[in-house]
Amino acid sequence: MYRFQLASHGMGAGACLALSGIDMALWDIRAKAAGVPLYRLLGGARKGVPAYAGGVSLGYQPPDELVEEARTSLEKGYKAVKLRVGDSPARDIGRMRAMREAFGPSLEILTDANIGYSVEDVRRVMPAMDELAIGWLEEPFPAHDYRNYRSYREAKTFGRTPLAAGENHYTRFEFNRVIEDGAITILQPDLSKCGGITEALRIAAMASAYKLPIHPHSSMTGLNHAATIHFLAAIDNGGYFEGDVSRANKFRDELVANPGEIDKDGRVWPLEAPGLGLEVNEDFIAGHPAIEGPGYV
Ligand SMILES: [Mg+2]
Numbered sequence: 001m002y003r004f005q006l007a008s009h010g011m012g013a014g015a016c017l018a019l020s021g022i023d024m025a026l027w028d029i030r031a032k033a034a035g036v037p038l039y040r041l042l043g044g045a046r047k048g049v050p051a052y053a054g055g056v057s058l059g060y061q062p063p064d065e066l067v068e069e070a071r072t073s074l075e076k077g078y079k080a081v082k083l084r085v086g087d088s089p090a091r092d093i094g095r096m097r098a099m100r101e102a103f104g105p106s107l108e109i110l111t112d113a114n115i116g117y118s119v120e121d122v123r124r125v126m127p128a129m130d131e132l133a134i135g136w137l138e139e140p141f142p143a144h145d146y147r148n149y150r151s152y153r154e155a156k157t158f159g160r161t162p163l164a165a166g167e168n169h170y171t172r173f174e175f176n177r178v179i180e181d182g183a184i185t186i187l188q189p190d191l192s193k194c195g196g197i198t199e200a201l202r203i204a205a206m207a208s209a210y211k212l213p214i215h216p217h218s219s220m221t222g223l224n225h226a227a228t229i230h231f232l233a234a235i236d237n238g239g240y241f242e243g244d245v246s247r248a249n250k251f252r253d254e255l256v257a258n259p260g261e262i263d264k265d266g267r268v269w270p271l272e273a274p275g276l277g278l279e280v281n282e283d284f285i286a287g288h289p290a291i292e293g294p295g296y297v
Contacts, residue, residue, distance in 0.1 A: 051268045117141065208235070212237065230277075
């Protein structure tokens with residue numbers, strides 16, 4: 001597949017996404033044929049995987065509303081949440097501070113700018129992120145914005161909060177460069193984008209040699225959620241599972257049965273049925289044919 005598509009036609013995202021889906025299906029078939037859940041086929045053990053409340057819910061609300069929305073996730077069991085930043089440095093700092101004051105030092109607070117920051121914005125927010133013990137700053141800039149100054153490399157010099165990225169990086173070859181650059185130290189490959197489970201295992205093994213953790217991006221189907229939990233139960237440098245706390249997501253709730261719930265300790269568990277452990281609702285697919293346009297923005 002690499003030789004005939006990605007290698008000869010370039011590292012286009014479309015081919016890589018298609019490859020990822022086929023690869024995930026093949027791992028599902030293989031584990032079903034062996035009669036074991038995927039995590040066992042991958043050499044993993046049944047263990048709880050820590051999860052954070054992510055998705056798209058925790059956005060640009062006023063600080064008091066954000067605190068209340070986060071509280072509903074914490075009441076379900078989450079011990080970590082990811083806030084959307086990239087609004088303005090001052091308002092972002094206000095939200096982060098409100099969260100820290102409301103929930104104290106034990107809550108893990110992560111942030112995601114979804115490429116909404118300039119280098120100057122990061123210079124302004126980083127001292128507060130350090131002070132508030134923010135776990136990471138995700139994607140301040142686009143994936144391609146890595147060369148020299150005015151980029152990830154310069155942002156890394158502004159403080160101690162680690163920079164995270166990976167949901168828009170493809171294959172081990174891009175992750176190899178990310179690791180060698182040294183600016184991004186929280187790696188977030190998405191199993192449904194980076195080349196599939198096979199490629200994510202290669203990326204994780206490469207990162208393990210550098211003692212870098214893998215915190216996969218996992219939007220947005222239940223299939224990807226289940227596969228990611230199996231994957232995290234099977235690698236030695238796995239981090240958080242990105243829990244989807246968005247209110248409405250048919251790809252999570254209707255495409256497949258729910259791939260699992262958060263437990264009281266903030267963990268999710270790999271499914272025990274063979275393969276990914278899910279059955280796809282073919283009627284849902286038939287009822288929602290592919291259309292032109294973006295599926296996720
Ligand atoms: Mg993100």
